């Protein structure tokens with residue numbers, strides 16, 4: 001069947017579904033967590049949760065809601081994600097009225113325009129300016145997801161984002177904290193003000209932006225109008241494609257319209273694992289999130305780890321040791337499987353998990369002893385949305401432009417910034433990236449290759465295949481540890497609000513440091529230091545958005561992490 005005919009049939013079925021589906025009214029959470037009887041969206045900004053919930057209220061499915069939330073986040077969380085970035089979406093629709101059964105993962109992560117030794121050869125920056133920008137995938141990914149698994153048209157799902165451009169949004173604490181740090185950098189280097197005018201003038205209001213200020217973005221409205229008319233093509237060519245290329249070139253990078261045009265999202269099989277009688281659906285490589293989290297959870301299952309057990313010190317030690325094994329493997333083996341061999345099966349096989357588990361005793365050990373050995377010859381600003389719809393369908397979607405405001409390169413006329421995802425590659429052998437991650441040569445750039453990611457959109461099902469949890473986070477490598485601990489908390493009996501708000505720890509193998517959020521006692525930290533862990537502090541171990549099937553009723557408990565200031569919305 002040709003694409004036009006298929007799209008027409010899906011749209012027609014979608015319209016019939018909208019006409020006959022259980023529409024409702026959007027209700028906004030009272031605080032960072034709430035319960036909803038029928039459907040829910042947890043994004044890290046209230047306006048984005050509202051955008052998704054509006055689609056659900058009109059009878060849209062979880063994919064429609066996720067796409068609407070994403071376009072809106074591009075406007076209201078411009079330092080976290082957006083149309084200049086990329087992302088991953090895990091979709092589980094058990095019984096969608098339009099599409100039937102769907103279980104898939106969409107990879108719309110950015111790709112490299114450069115070869116392996118670009119940064120070593122040129123000394124160019126992988127964090128600031130045009131040389132940091134990877135080919136964006138968000139618009140292509142969202143359009144693809146909507147066309148194949150949504151039920152609404154682009155005009156409908158873009159509407160809330162367009163409204164947000166016109167009405168503007170109010171700067172919250174999280175935005176202001178991000179801006180403050182950046183204003184200091186612009187003040188230290190005034191040349192940045194003319195190099196990155198969109199960020200300086202619009203997003204930082206020339207250094208005056210503060211809590212309560214309103215940010216409008218008429219430029220991005222223009223971009224959204226073009227996307228509504230021409231989809232991904234608008235982004236890749238015409239005036240907008242040219243503007244993206246010019247923005248990159250005038251700030252030190254080199255991409256071509258042909259690179260934008262060649263970009264394609266890809267559908268992948270989710271990583272599926274059964275742990276503790278539940279089924280985990282996770283993002284496969286080039287995300288490291290799914291494999292790392294599953295490896296860690298499998299070790300914890302063997303260790304009989306129990307969050308909240310009276311021996312807190314022992315449980316935290318087990319968690320840290322399991323994380324060190326999983327992150328050591330992340331660092332050694334993971335990369336884009338389209339370019340390098342990734343030994344996922346070996347890393348997750350029972351014998352290997354048992355071997356790593358047996359290594360864990362009551363002390364911390366030398367970093368080199370963790371992880372899987374000999375699996376292969378060794379050569380080394382994000383946002384998450386969780387959605388459930390009225391048919392039990394779920395989408396876990398994580399998107400990124402990498403660091404706050406990405407590369408700082410603005411596509412000024414169209415009101416958005418471009419990512420600095422090139423820093424997620426191993427740009428210089430042996431050198432840690434901005435998140436302190438030391439990665440292998442398997443993750444060096446190549447033209448068309450995706451950088452390794454920590455984004456961990458995850459759906460957990462019960463033994464009958466019903467959605468139990470939808471989760472994911474922002475926060476670099478802390479995405480993995482944050483998402484995993486919120487899931488562990490929820491499975492351990494906490495409601496979504498407490499599962500997300502409870503204090504968390506982080507260990508990423510290297511640097512060899514166990515980091516604590518506020519909320520752990522001095523005695524516990526001291527006792528873990530005695531066991532050989534090097535101890536540190538961390539403001540936020542990720543920002544998690546979690547939706548949980550209400551164990552006490554038929555509905556959903558939804559929570560947006562109070563660390564970032566979002567609130568969920570939904571339908572009763």
Ligand code: GLY
Nearest residue numbers: 400402453454455
């Ligand atoms: N840019 C953060 C990540 O993808 O891990």
